[in-house]
Amino acid sequence: TTSNGSVPSPLFKVNSPNVQYTEEHILSKYSYFNTLVTKQADGTMVAEPTETVYEFKTERTVPRVGMMMVGWGGNNGSTLTASILAHKNKLTWRTKSGVHKPNYFGSVTQSSTVRLGVDAEGADVHVPLSQMLPLVNPTDFVLGGWDISGKNLAESMDRAKVLAYDLQRQVSDEMSKMTPLPSIYYPDFIAANQEDRADNLIPGDDKRAHVNHIRKDIRDFKAANDLDKVIVIWTANTERFAELVDGVNDTADNFLAAVENSHEEIAPSSIFALACIEEGTPFINGSPQNTFVPGLIQLAERHKAFIGGDDFKSGQTKMKSALVDFLVNAGIKPVAITSYNHLGNNDGKNLSSHRQFRSKEISKSTVVDDMVAANDLLYAKDEHPDHTVVIKYVPSVGDSKRALDEYECDIFMGGRQSISMYNICEDSLLASPLIIDLVIMTELMTRLQYKTGDMAKFSTFHSVLSILSYMLKAPMVSPGTPVVNALSRQRTAIENIFRAAVGLSANNEMGLEHKVW
Numbered sequence: 001t002t003s004n005g006s007v008p009s010p011l012f013k014v015n016s017p018n019v020q021y022t023e024e025h026i027l028s029k030y031s032y033f034n035t036l037v038t039k040q041a042d043g044t045m046v047a048e049p050t051e052t053v054y055e056f057k058t059e060r061t062v063p064r065v066g067m068m069m070v071g072w073g074g075n076n077g078s079t080l081t082a083s084i085l086a087h088k089n090k091l092t093w094r095t096k097s098g099v100h101k102p103n104y105f106g107s108v109t110q111s112s113t114v115r116l117g118v119d120a121e122g123a124d125v126h127v128p129l130s131q132m133l134p135l136v137n138p139t140d141f142v143l144g145g146w147d148i149s150g151k152n153l154a155e156s157m158d159r160a161k162v163l164a165y166d167l168q169r170q171v172s173d174e175m176s177k178m179t180p181l182p183s184i185y186y187p188d189f190i191a192a193n194q195e196d197r198a199d200n201l202i203p204g205d206d207k208r209a210h211v212n213h214i215r216k217d218i219r220d221f222k223a224a225n226d227l228d229k230v231i232v233i234w235t236a237n238t239e240r241f242a243e244l245v246d247g248v249n250d251t252a253d254n255f256l257a258a259v260e261n262s263h264e265e266i267a268p269s270s271i272f273a274l275a276c277i278e279e280g281t282p283f284i285n286g287s288p289q290n291t292f293v294p295g296l297i298q299l300a301e302r303h304k305a306f307i308g309g310d311d312f313k314s315g316q317t318k319m320k321s322a323l324v325d326f327l328v329n330a331g332i333k334p335v336a337i338t339s340y341n342h343l344g345n346n347d348g349k350n351l352s353s354h355r356q357f358r359s360k361e362i363s364k365s366t367v368v369d370d371m372v373a374a375n376d377l378l379y380a381k382d383e384h385p386d387h388t389v390v391i392k393y394v395p396s397v398g399d400s401k402r403a404l405d406e407y408e409c410d411i412f413m414g415g416r417q418s419i420s421m422y423n424i425c426e427d428s429l430l431a432s433p434l435i436i437d438l439v440i441m442t443e444l445m446t447r448l449q450y451k452t453g454d455m456a457k458f459s460t461f462h463s464v465l466s467i468l469s470y471m472l473k474a475p476m477v478s479p480g481t482p483v484v485n486a487l488s489r490q491r492t493a494i495e496n497i498f499r500a501a502v503g504l505s506a507n508n509e510m511g512l513e514h515k516v517w
Protein backbone atom coordinates (compact mmCIF):
# COMPACT_ATOMS: atom_id res chain seq x y z
CA THR A 1 0.00 0.00 0.00
CA THR A 2 1.08 3.56 -0.64
CA SER A 3 0.38 6.89 0.87
CA ASN A 4 0.64 10.41 -0.40
CA GLY A 5 4.06 11.92 -0.80
CA SER A 6 5.94 8.69 -0.16
CA VAL A 7 7.87 6.21 -2.26
CA PRO A 8 6.03 2.89 -2.02
CA SER A 9 8.30 -0.10 -1.60
CA PRO A 10 7.83 -2.24 -4.69
CA LEU A 11 6.40 -5.76 -4.52
CA PHE A 12 9.06 -6.86 -7.03
CA LYS A 13 12.25 -5.41 -8.43
CA VAL A 14 13.46 -6.14 -11.94
CA ASN A 15 16.91 -7.59 -12.03
CA SER A 16 18.32 -6.55 -15.40
CA PRO A 17 21.16 -4.42 -16.77
CA ASN A 18 18.49 -2.36 -18.56
CA VAL A 19 16.70 -1.32 -15.37
CA GLN A 20 17.86 1.02 -12.66
CA TYR A 21 16.14 2.07 -9.44
CA THR A 22 17.33 5.42 -8.09
CA GLU A 23 15.83 7.14 -5.08
CA GLU A 24 13.63 9.24 -7.33
CA HIS A 25 13.10 7.19 -10.47
CA ILE A 26 12.73 3.85 -12.13
CA LEU A 27 14.76 3.99 -15.34
CA SER A 28 14.39 1.41 -18.05
CA LYS A 29 15.77 0.79 -21.49
CA TYR A 30 13.36 -1.08 -23.69
CA SER A 31 13.45 -2.56 -27.18
CA TYR A 32 10.14 -1.98 -28.92
CA PHE A 33 9.68 -4.61 -31.61
CA ASN A 34 7.23 -3.96 -34.39
CA THR A 35 6.60 -5.14 -37.94
CA LEU A 36 6.68 -2.76 -40.87
CA VAL A 37 4.47 -3.99 -43.71
CA THR A 38 4.86 -2.66 -47.25
CA LYS A 39 2.26 -3.45 -49.88
CA GLN A 40 3.64 -4.39 -53.29
CA ALA A 41 2.17 -3.56 -56.68
CA ASP A 42 1.33 -7.24 -57.29
CA GLY A 43 -0.81 -7.41 -54.14
CA THR A 44 1.73 -9.23 -51.99
CA MET A 45 3.34 -7.66 -48.95
CA VAL A 46 6.77 -7.46 -47.38
CA ALA A 47 6.92 -7.65 -43.58
CA GLU A 48 10.05 -6.35 -41.90
CA PRO A 49 10.79 -6.70 -38.20
CA THR A 50 11.78 -3.35 -36.67
CA GLU A 51 13.35 -2.51 -33.34
CA THR A 52 13.28 0.91 -31.66
CA VAL A 53 15.00 1.56 -28.36
CA TYR A 54 13.04 3.60 -25.83
CA GLU A 55 14.14 4.82 -22.45
CA PHE A 56 11.48 5.29 -19.78
CA LYS A 57 11.68 7.26 -16.56
CA THR A 58 9.01 6.94 -13.87
CA GLU A 59 8.93 9.16 -10.79
CA ARG A 60 8.66 6.94 -7.74
CA THR A 61 7.12 9.39 -5.30
CA VAL A 62 3.36 9.03 -5.19
CA PRO A 63 1.94 12.54 -4.91
CA ARG A 64 -0.98 13.93 -2.96
CA VAL A 65 -3.73 14.03 -5.56
CA GLY A 66 -7.00 15.92 -5.68
CA MET A 67 -9.80 14.73 -7.93
CA MET A 68 -12.27 17.41 -8.93
CA MET A 69 -15.47 16.17 -10.52
CA VAL A 70 -17.65 18.33 -12.73
CA GLY A 71 -21.12 17.08 -11.84
CA TRP A 72 -19.99 16.09 -8.33
CA GLY A 73 -23.57 16.00 -7.07
CA GLY A 74 -24.71 13.49 -9.68
CA ASN A 75 -25.18 9.76 -9.26
CA ASN A 76 -21.59 8.95 -10.19
CA GLY A 77 -20.09 11.78 -8.16
CA SER A 78 -22.00 11.05 -4.98
CA THR A 79 -21.62 7.27 -5.28
CA LEU A 80 -17.88 7.54 -5.76
CA THR A 81 -17.52 9.97 -2.87
CA ALA A 82 -19.44 7.74 -0.47
CA SER A 83 -17.47 4.69 -1.61
CA ILE A 84 -14.10 6.34 -1.08
CA LEU A 85 -15.19 7.55 2.36
CA ALA A 86 -16.27 3.99 3.18
CA HIS A 87 -12.71 2.88 2.36
CA LYS A 88 -11.07 5.76 4.25
CA ASN A 89 -13.15 5.09 7.35
CA LYS A 90 -12.98 1.27 6.99
CA LEU A 91 -16.76 1.01 7.30
CA THR A 92 -18.89 -2.07 7.16
CA TRP A 93 -22.63 -2.06 6.52
CA ARG A 94 -25.51 -4.50 6.61
CA THR A 95 -28.09 -5.38 4.02
CA LYS A 96 -30.58 -8.24 4.13
CA SER A 97 -27.84 -10.44 2.67
CA GLY A 98 -25.37 -9.80 5.51
CA VAL A 99 -22.37 -7.62 6.36
CA HIS A 100 -20.50 -5.92 3.53
CA LYS A 101 -17.12 -4.28 3.41
CA PRO A 102 -15.78 -1.83 0.84
CA ASN A 103 -14.09 -3.10 -2.31
CA TYR A 104 -12.83 -1.71 -5.60
CA PHE A 105 -14.38 -4.37 -7.83
CA GLY A 106 -14.68 -3.19 -11.41
CA SER A 107 -11.49 -1.15 -11.22
CA VAL A 108 -8.85 -2.59 -13.51
CA THR A 109 -6.03 -0.88 -11.59
CA GLN A 110 -7.27 -1.94 -8.13
CA SER A 111 -8.87 -5.34 -8.66
CA SER A 112 -7.12 -7.03 -11.56
CA THR A 113 -3.82 -8.85 -11.78
CA VAL A 114 -1.28 -9.35 -14.52
CA ARG A 115 1.00 -12.27 -15.23
CA LEU A 116 4.44 -11.04 -14.20
CA GLY A 117 6.21 -14.20 -15.36
CA VAL A 118 6.78 -17.81 -14.42
CA ASP A 119 8.57 -19.34 -11.45
CA ALA A 120 11.36 -21.92 -11.67
CA GLU A 121 8.78 -24.71 -11.96
CA GLY A 122 7.08 -22.95 -14.85
CA ALA A 123 3.98 -21.88 -12.92
CA ASP A 124 2.49 -18.46 -13.67
CA VAL A 125 3.16 -15.70 -11.15
CA HIS A 126 0.49 -12.97 -11.02
CA VAL A 127 0.75 -9.59 -9.34
CA PRO A 128 -1.83 -6.83 -8.88
CA LEU A 129 -1.76 -4.36 -11.77
CA SER A 130 -1.49 -1.66 -9.07
CA GLN A 131 1.90 -3.07 -8.05
CA MET A 132 3.51 -2.92 -11.49
CA LEU A 133 4.43 0.74 -11.01
CA PRO A 134 4.05 3.19 -8.11
CA LEU A 135 0.41 4.29 -8.34
CA VAL A 136 -1.78 6.52 -6.22
CA ASN A 137 -4.13 4.73 -3.85
CA PRO A 138 -7.71 5.89 -4.57
CA THR A 139 -8.49 5.86 -0.86
CA ASP A 140 -6.04 8.79 -0.58
CA PHE A 141 -7.79 10.97 -3.19
CA VAL A 142 -8.89 14.36 -1.92
CA LEU A 143 -12.34 14.95 -3.42
CA GLY A 144 -14.01 18.09 -4.66
CA GLY A 145 -15.80 19.58 -7.62
CA TRP A 146 -18.59 21.58 -9.13
CA ASP A 147 -22.30 21.11 -9.77
CA ILE A 148 -25.09 23.29 -11.08
CA SER A 149 -27.20 21.75 -8.31
CA GLY A 150 -26.33 23.17 -4.90
CA LYS A 151 -27.37 20.15 -2.83
CA ASN A 152 -24.67 18.90 -0.51
CA LEU A 153 -23.23 15.46 -1.14
CA ALA A 154 -25.34 13.74 1.52
CA GLU A 155 -28.49 15.06 -0.15
CA SER A 156 -27.11 14.07 -3.56
CA MET A 157 -26.37 10.53 -2.40
CA ASP A 158 -29.90 10.28 -1.03
CA ARG A 159 -31.31 11.61 -4.34
CA ALA A 160 -29.21 9.09 -6.30
CA LYS A 161 -30.73 6.04 -4.53
CA VAL A 162 -27.74 3.84 -5.37
CA LEU A 163 -26.08 2.74 -2.14
CA ALA A 164 -27.55 0.73 0.73
CA TYR A 165 -29.16 2.83 3.45
CA ASP A 166 -26.93 1.47 6.20
CA LEU A 167 -23.88 2.71 4.31
CA GLN A 168 -25.48 6.07 3.45
CA ARG A 169 -26.33 6.55 7.11
CA GLN A 170 -22.68 6.19 8.15
CA VAL A 171 -21.17 8.59 5.61
CA SER A 172 -23.99 11.10 5.65
CA ASP A 173 -22.53 13.48 8.28
CA GLU A 174 -19.21 13.80 6.54
CA MET A 175 -20.87 14.20 3.15
CA SER A 176 -23.28 16.84 4.39
CA LYS A 177 -20.22 19.08 4.86
CA MET A 178 -19.24 18.69 1.21
CA THR A 179 -20.93 21.13 -1.14
CA PRO A 180 -20.16 21.47 -4.84
CA LEU A 181 -18.73 24.74 -6.12
CA PRO A 182 -21.06 26.76 -8.38
CA SER A 183 -20.76 25.80 -12.03
CA ILE A 184 -21.32 27.01 -15.56
CA TYR A 185 -24.77 26.56 -17.05
CA TYR A 186 -25.51 27.28 -20.70
CA PRO A 187 -29.06 25.89 -20.91
CA ASP A 188 -28.86 25.23 -24.63
CA PHE A 189 -26.31 22.43 -24.10
CA ILE A 190 -28.15 20.08 -21.73
CA ALA A 191 -31.76 18.97 -21.74
CA ALA A 192 -34.41 21.51 -20.79
CA ASN A 193 -35.62 19.00 -18.18
CA GLN A 194 -32.49 19.74 -16.08
CA GLU A 195 -33.41 23.36 -15.52
CA ASP A 196 -35.06 22.86 -12.14
CA ARG A 197 -31.85 21.58 -10.58
CA ALA A 198 -29.72 24.48 -11.84
CA ASP A 199 -29.54 26.59 -8.68
CA ASN A 200 -25.78 26.83 -8.08
CA LEU A 201 -24.41 28.93 -10.90
CA ILE A 202 -21.44 31.13 -11.65
CA PRO A 203 -23.05 34.41 -12.65
CA GLY A 204 -22.70 36.23 -15.95
CA ASP A 205 -22.27 35.18 -19.54
CA ASP A 206 -18.66 36.20 -20.18
CA LYS A 207 -17.02 32.94 -21.21
CA ARG A 208 -13.43 34.13 -20.64
CA ALA A 209 -14.43 35.18 -17.13
CA HIS A 210 -15.88 31.69 -16.65
CA VAL A 211 -12.60 30.07 -17.70
CA ASN A 212 -10.69 32.24 -15.28
CA HIS A 213 -13.17 31.47 -12.50
CA ILE A 214 -12.65 27.71 -12.96
CA ARG A 215 -8.88 28.18 -13.07
CA LYS A 216 -9.03 29.97 -9.75
CA ASP A 217 -11.24 27.24 -8.28
CA ILE A 218 -8.59 24.67 -9.20
CA ARG A 219 -5.75 26.73 -7.72
CA ASP A 220 -7.72 27.41 -4.53
CA PHE A 221 -8.61 23.74 -4.09
CA LYS A 222 -4.99 22.77 -4.58
CA ALA A 223 -3.76 25.30 -2.05
CA ALA A 224 -6.48 24.66 0.53
CA ASN A 225 -5.77 20.93 0.55
CA ASP A 226 -2.01 21.14 0.15
CA LEU A 227 -2.10 19.04 -3.02
CA ASP A 228 0.73 18.22 -5.41
CA LYS A 229 -1.65 17.66 -8.31
CA VAL A 230 -5.26 17.99 -9.32
CA ILE A 231 -7.04 15.96 -11.97
CA VAL A 232 -10.42 17.09 -13.27
CA ILE A 233 -13.04 14.72 -14.67
CA TRP A 234 -16.32 15.59 -16.40
CA THR A 235 -19.06 13.37 -14.99
CA ALA A 236 -21.76 15.99 -15.53
CA ASN A 237 -24.73 15.64 -17.83
CA THR A 238 -24.30 14.76 -21.46
CA GLU A 239 -24.33 17.88 -23.60
CA ARG A 240 -25.48 18.17 -27.17
CA PHE A 241 -22.73 18.16 -29.77
CA ALA A 242 -21.18 21.56 -30.41
CA GLU A 243 -21.36 22.53 -34.06
CA LEU A 244 -17.99 22.59 -35.75
CA VAL A 245 -17.77 26.04 -37.24
CA ASP A 246 -14.85 27.30 -39.31
CA GLY A 247 -13.27 30.29 -37.65
CA VAL A 248 -14.76 29.36 -34.24
CA ASN A 249 -13.53 26.05 -32.93
CA ASP A 250 -11.38 24.72 -35.78
CA THR A 251 -7.98 26.02 -34.60
CA ALA A 252 -6.40 26.89 -31.27
CA ASP A 253 -6.34 30.63 -31.94
CA ASN A 254 -9.87 30.72 -33.31
CA PHE A 255 -11.08 28.82 -30.27
CA LEU A 256 -9.42 31.29 -27.90
CA ALA A 257 -10.93 34.21 -29.81
CA ALA A 258 -14.36 32.56 -29.72
CA VAL A 259 -14.10 32.21 -25.94
CA GLU A 260 -13.05 35.85 -25.70
CA ASN A 261 -16.20 36.76 -27.70
CA SER A 262 -18.39 34.39 -25.66
CA HIS A 263 -19.44 32.59 -28.85
CA GLU A 264 -22.62 30.55 -28.42
CA GLU A 265 -21.10 27.27 -29.72
CA ILE A 266 -18.57 27.03 -26.87
CA ALA A 267 -19.96 24.44 -24.45
CA PRO A 268 -19.54 24.39 -20.66
CA SER A 269 -17.43 21.22 -20.91
CA SER A 270 -15.07 22.97 -23.34
CA ILE A 271 -14.75 25.88 -20.90
CA PHE A 272 -13.70 23.43 -18.17
CA ALA A 273 -11.28 21.73 -20.56
CA LEU A 274 -9.72 25.06 -21.54
CA ALA A 275 -9.36 26.11 -17.90
CA CYS A 276 -7.56 22.83 -17.17
CA ILE A 277 -5.31 23.08 -20.22
CA GLU A 278 -4.28 26.59 -19.20
CA GLU A 279 -3.68 25.45 -15.62
CA GLY A 280 -1.68 22.40 -16.73
CA THR A 281 -4.27 20.20 -15.02
CA PRO A 282 -5.24 16.97 -16.80
CA PHE A 283 -8.88 16.90 -17.93
CA ILE A 284 -10.89 13.80 -18.77
CA ASN A 285 -14.30 13.81 -20.40
CA GLY A 286 -16.57 11.02 -19.16
CA SER A 287 -19.56 11.99 -21.30
CA PRO A 288 -20.09 11.50 -25.02
CA GLN A 289 -20.27 15.07 -26.34
CA ASN A 290 -17.51 16.55 -28.51
CA THR A 291 -15.94 18.67 -25.77
CA PHE A 292 -12.60 18.36 -27.52
CA VAL A 293 -13.26 20.31 -30.68
CA PRO A 294 -10.21 20.48 -33.00
CA GLY A 295 -9.11 23.89 -31.70
CA LEU A 296 -9.05 22.60 -28.15
CA ILE A 297 -6.96 19.56 -29.05
CA GLN A 298 -4.47 21.90 -30.72
CA LEU A 299 -4.38 24.00 -27.57
CA ALA A 300 -3.73 20.96 -25.39
CA GLU A 301 -0.83 20.02 -27.67
CA ARG A 302 0.50 23.56 -27.55
CA HIS A 303 0.50 23.48 -23.72
CA LYS A 304 1.56 19.82 -23.56
CA ALA A 305 -1.41 19.36 -21.26
CA PHE A 306 -3.03 15.97 -20.83
CA ILE A 307 -6.55 15.33 -22.07
CA GLY A 308 -8.59 12.12 -22.33
CA GLY A 309 -12.05 11.03 -23.42
CA ASP A 310 -14.77 10.39 -24.36
CA ASP A 311 -17.61 8.70 -22.44
CA PHE A 312 -17.16 6.10 -19.71
CA LYS A 313 -17.32 2.58 -21.12
CA SER A 314 -19.18 0.77 -18.39
CA GLY A 315 -21.86 -1.69 -19.43
CA GLN A 316 -23.34 -2.44 -22.82
CA THR A 317 -20.46 -1.02 -24.83
CA LYS A 318 -17.85 -2.79 -22.72
CA MET A 319 -19.59 -6.11 -23.40
CA LYS A 320 -19.83 -5.20 -27.06
CA SER A 321 -16.15 -4.37 -27.39
CA ALA A 322 -15.32 -7.77 -25.86
CA LEU A 323 -17.97 -9.85 -27.63
CA VAL A 324 -17.56 -8.47 -31.15
CA ASP A 325 -13.78 -8.79 -30.83
CA PHE A 326 -14.29 -12.44 -29.90
CA LEU A 327 -16.83 -13.15 -32.66
CA VAL A 328 -14.88 -11.52 -35.47
CA ASN A 329 -11.61 -13.11 -34.33
CA ALA A 330 -13.36 -16.47 -34.20
CA GLY A 331 -14.34 -16.02 -37.85
CA ILE A 332 -18.03 -15.47 -37.07
CA LYS A 333 -19.75 -12.60 -38.84
CA PRO A 334 -22.07 -10.32 -36.86
CA VAL A 335 -24.52 -8.85 -39.39
CA ALA A 336 -26.75 -6.98 -36.96
CA ILE A 337 -26.21 -5.59 -33.48
CA THR A 338 -29.38 -4.25 -31.92
CA SER A 339 -29.07 -2.56 -28.54
CA TYR A 340 -31.88 -1.38 -26.33
CA ASN A 341 -31.36 0.43 -23.03
CA HIS A 342 -33.71 1.68 -20.45
CA LEU A 343 -32.79 3.52 -17.31
CA GLY A 344 -34.49 5.72 -14.76
CA ASN A 345 -31.81 7.95 -13.30
CA ASN A 346 -31.15 11.61 -14.06
CA ASP A 347 -28.76 10.62 -16.86
CA GLY A 348 -31.68 8.80 -18.50
CA LYS A 349 -33.90 11.83 -18.02
CA ASN A 350 -31.33 14.08 -19.71
CA LEU A 351 -30.87 11.56 -22.54
CA SER A 352 -34.62 11.49 -23.17
CA SER A 353 -34.06 14.77 -24.97
CA HIS A 354 -33.17 14.22 -28.63
CA ARG A 355 -30.00 16.28 -29.01
CA GLN A 356 -28.39 14.78 -25.91
CA PHE A 357 -29.44 11.25 -26.96
CA ARG A 358 -27.79 11.92 -30.32
CA SER A 359 -24.41 12.49 -28.57
CA LYS A 360 -24.78 9.12 -26.85
CA GLU A 361 -25.90 7.41 -30.04
CA ILE A 362 -22.82 8.62 -31.92
CA SER A 363 -20.52 7.58 -29.06
CA LYS A 364 -22.03 4.10 -28.92
CA SER A 365 -22.10 3.52 -32.65
CA THR A 366 -18.46 3.50 -33.75
CA VAL A 367 -17.35 0.90 -31.26
CA VAL A 368 -17.12 -2.06 -33.63
CA ASP A 369 -15.62 -0.27 -36.64
CA ASP A 370 -11.97 -1.24 -36.16
CA MET A 371 -12.82 -4.89 -35.46
CA VAL A 372 -14.94 -5.12 -38.60
CA ALA A 373 -12.30 -3.37 -40.71
CA ALA A 374 -9.64 -5.80 -39.44
CA ASN A 375 -11.26 -8.82 -41.11
CA ASP A 376 -11.72 -8.57 -44.88
CA LEU A 377 -12.55 -12.27 -45.09
CA LEU A 378 -15.86 -11.57 -43.37
CA TYR A 379 -16.59 -8.02 -44.48
CA ALA A 380 -16.16 -6.42 -47.89
CA LYS A 381 -14.65 -2.94 -48.00
CA ASP A 382 -17.06 -0.45 -46.36
CA GLU A 383 -19.45 -3.25 -45.29
CA HIS A 384 -20.74 -2.92 -41.72
CA PRO A 385 -23.13 -4.85 -39.53
CA ASP A 386 -26.46 -3.05 -39.00
CA HIS A 387 -26.03 -1.31 -35.67
CA THR A 388 -28.96 0.23 -33.81
CA VAL A 389 -28.98 1.89 -30.39
CA VAL A 390 -32.19 2.78 -28.54
CA ILE A 391 -32.32 4.46 -25.12
CA LYS A 392 -35.55 4.98 -23.19
CA TYR A 393 -36.19 6.75 -19.88
CA VAL A 394 -38.15 4.57 -17.46
CA PRO A 395 -38.10 6.38 -14.08
CA SER A 396 -39.14 3.43 -11.94
CA VAL A 397 -35.98 1.37 -12.62
CA GLY A 398 -33.84 4.19 -11.19
CA ASP A 399 -30.09 3.74 -11.49
CA SER A 400 -30.52 0.05 -12.25
CA LYS A 401 -29.99 0.20 -15.97
CA ARG A 402 -31.23 -2.52 -18.33
CA ALA A 403 -29.38 -3.27 -21.53
CA LEU A 404 -30.78 -5.77 -24.03
CA ASP A 405 -28.60 -6.71 -26.95
CA GLU A 406 -29.14 -9.02 -29.87
CA TYR A 407 -26.23 -10.13 -32.01
CA GLU A 408 -27.30 -11.71 -35.27
CA CYS A 409 -24.44 -13.60 -36.92
CA ASP A 410 -23.76 -15.41 -40.17
CA ILE A 411 -22.18 -18.77 -39.45
CA PHE A 412 -21.03 -21.83 -41.40
CA MET A 413 -22.76 -22.71 -44.66
CA GLY A 414 -25.58 -20.19 -44.56
CA GLY A 415 -26.54 -20.76 -40.94
CA ARG A 416 -27.57 -18.08 -38.49
CA GLN A 417 -26.66 -17.60 -34.83
CA SER A 418 -28.66 -15.18 -32.66
CA ILE A 419 -27.12 -14.27 -29.35
CA SER A 420 -29.28 -12.40 -26.89
CA MET A 421 -27.96 -10.65 -23.80
CA TYR A 422 -29.75 -9.03 -20.89
CA ASN A 423 -27.62 -6.96 -18.58
CA ILE A 424 -28.95 -5.40 -15.35
CA CYS A 425 -26.95 -3.37 -12.88
CA GLU A 426 -26.56 -0.05 -11.13
CA ASP A 427 -25.03 2.28 -13.65
CA SER A 428 -23.10 4.28 -11.08
CA LEU A 429 -21.51 1.20 -9.55
CA LEU A 430 -20.06 0.40 -12.96
CA ALA A 431 -18.96 3.96 -13.73
CA SER A 432 -17.39 4.86 -10.37
CA PRO A 433 -14.48 2.36 -10.60
CA LEU A 434 -13.78 3.62 -14.12
CA ILE A 435 -13.46 7.15 -12.79
CA ILE A 436 -10.90 5.83 -10.31
CA ASP A 437 -8.94 4.09 -13.07
CA LEU A 438 -9.02 7.13 -15.33
CA VAL A 439 -7.65 9.37 -12.60
CA ILE A 440 -5.02 6.89 -11.44
CA MET A 441 -3.69 6.19 -14.91
CA THR A 442 -3.77 9.85 -15.89
CA GLU A 443 -1.82 10.73 -12.75
CA LEU A 444 0.76 8.08 -13.62
CA MET A 445 1.16 9.58 -17.08
CA THR A 446 2.20 12.86 -15.44
CA ARG A 447 5.15 10.97 -13.89
CA LEU A 448 6.10 8.72 -16.82
CA GLN A 449 8.46 10.06 -19.47
CA TYR A 450 10.23 8.60 -22.47
CA LYS A 451 13.19 9.28 -24.73
CA THR A 452 13.98 7.70 -28.07
CA GLY A 453 16.17 8.28 -31.15
CA ASP A 454 18.18 11.45 -30.90
CA MET A 455 15.96 13.16 -28.30
CA ALA A 456 18.23 15.08 -25.93
CA LYS A 457 15.73 15.18 -23.08
CA PHE A 458 12.98 13.02 -21.67
CA SER A 459 9.48 14.01 -22.75
CA THR A 460 5.98 13.29 -21.51
CA PHE A 461 3.72 11.21 -23.74
CA HIS A 462 1.40 12.86 -26.27
CA SER A 463 -1.29 15.15 -24.83
CA VAL A 464 -4.11 12.85 -25.91
CA LEU A 465 -3.94 9.92 -23.50
CA SER A 466 -5.04 7.01 -25.67
CA ILE A 467 -3.82 4.61 -22.94
CA LEU A 468 -7.18 5.42 -21.27
CA SER A 469 -9.11 3.77 -24.13
CA TYR A 470 -10.01 0.71 -22.04
CA MET A 471 -12.25 2.88 -19.85
CA LEU A 472 -13.79 4.94 -22.67
CA LYS A 473 -16.52 4.27 -25.21
CA ALA A 474 -15.29 6.56 -27.95
CA PRO A 475 -11.57 6.73 -27.22
CA MET A 476 -9.79 9.83 -28.32
CA VAL A 477 -6.41 9.25 -29.92
CA SER A 478 -3.76 11.66 -31.09
CA PRO A 479 -4.72 13.20 -34.45
CA GLY A 480 -4.00 10.90 -37.40
CA THR A 481 -3.57 7.69 -35.39
CA PRO A 482 -5.96 4.72 -35.49
CA VAL A 483 -8.59 4.14 -32.80
CA VAL A 484 -8.53 0.76 -31.09
CA ASN A 485 -11.88 -0.32 -29.63
CA ALA A 486 -11.21 -4.02 -29.05
CA LEU A 487 -11.21 -4.46 -25.29
CA SER A 488 -8.47 -7.08 -25.10
CA ARG A 489 -6.12 -4.97 -27.20
CA GLN A 490 -6.80 -1.96 -25.00
CA ARG A 491 -5.97 -3.90 -21.86
CA THR A 492 -2.88 -5.42 -23.42
CA ALA A 493 -1.67 -1.88 -24.21
CA ILE A 494 -1.94 -0.89 -20.53
CA GLU A 495 -0.23 -4.03 -19.32
CA ASN A 496 2.65 -3.83 -21.78
CA ILE A 497 3.30 -0.11 -21.33
CA PHE A 498 3.49 -0.74 -17.58
CA ARG A 499 5.89 -3.63 -18.25
CA ALA A 500 8.05 -1.53 -20.58
CA ALA A 501 8.37 1.13 -17.89
CA VAL A 502 10.06 -1.46 -15.67
CA GLY A 503 12.05 -2.94 -18.55
CA LEU A 504 10.07 -6.16 -18.98
CA SER A 505 9.25 -7.51 -22.41
CA ALA A 506 5.66 -7.46 -23.63
CA ASN A 507 3.56 -10.33 -22.36
CA ASN A 508 2.98 -13.01 -24.94
CA GLU A 509 0.93 -16.14 -24.62
CA MET A 510 3.36 -18.45 -26.41
CA GLY A 511 4.15 -20.51 -23.34
CA LEU A 512 6.94 -22.14 -25.33
CA GLU A 513 8.46 -23.66 -22.21
CA HIS A 514 5.35 -25.81 -21.89
CA LYS A 515 5.04 -26.77 -25.54
CA VAL A 516 8.48 -28.12 -26.39
CA TRP A 517 10.23 -31.34 -25.34
Ligand code: NAI
Pocket residue numbers: 070071072073074075076077146147148149183184185186190197235236237238239268269286287288311312313314315345346347350427428430431
Ligand atom coordinates in the same frame (compact mmCIF):
# COMPACT_ATOMS: atom_id res chain seq x y z
P1 NAI B 1 -26.35 12.54 -13.15
O1 NAI B 1 -27.36 13.23 -13.99
O2 NAI B 1 -26.80 11.84 -11.93
O3 NAI B 1 -25.21 13.56 -12.72
C1 NAI B 1 -24.77 14.61 -13.52
C2 NAI B 1 -24.59 15.84 -12.64
O4 NAI B 1 -24.05 16.88 -13.44
C3 NAI B 1 -25.88 16.38 -12.06
O5 NAI B 1 -25.76 16.48 -10.65
C4 NAI B 1 -26.04 17.75 -12.70
O6 NAI B 1 -26.64 18.67 -11.83
C5 NAI B 1 -24.62 18.09 -13.02
N1 NAI B 1 -24.37 19.05 -14.09
C6 NAI B 1 -24.98 19.21 -15.30
N2 NAI B 1 -24.41 20.18 -16.01
C7 NAI B 1 -23.38 20.65 -15.25
C8 NAI B 1 -22.41 21.65 -15.45
N3 NAI B 1 -22.37 22.38 -16.55
N4 NAI B 1 -21.50 21.84 -14.47
C9 NAI B 1 -21.52 21.11 -13.33
N5 NAI B 1 -22.43 20.17 -13.10
C10 NAI B 1 -23.36 19.94 -14.04
O7 NAI B 1 -25.61 11.53 -14.15
P2 NAI B 1 -24.63 10.30 -13.82
O8 NAI B 1 -25.42 9.07 -13.83
O9 NAI B 1 -23.79 10.64 -12.66
O10 NAI B 1 -23.75 10.32 -15.16
C11 NAI B 1 -22.88 11.41 -15.40
C12 NAI B 1 -22.42 11.42 -16.84
O11 NAI B 1 -21.63 10.28 -17.10
C13 NAI B 1 -23.53 11.44 -17.88
O12 NAI B 1 -23.22 12.33 -18.91
C14 NAI B 1 -23.55 10.05 -18.41
O13 NAI B 1 -23.98 9.98 -19.75
C15 NAI B 1 -22.06 9.70 -18.31
N6 NAI B 1 -21.88 8.27 -18.29
C16 NAI B 1 -22.36 7.53 -17.24
C17 NAI B 1 -22.21 6.17 -17.24
C18 NAI B 1 -22.71 5.36 -16.10
O14 NAI B 1 -23.24 5.90 -15.16
N7 NAI B 1 -22.54 4.06 -16.13
C19 NAI B 1 -21.56 5.47 -18.36
C20 NAI B 1 -21.11 6.35 -19.39
C21 NAI B 1 -21.24 7.70 -19.33
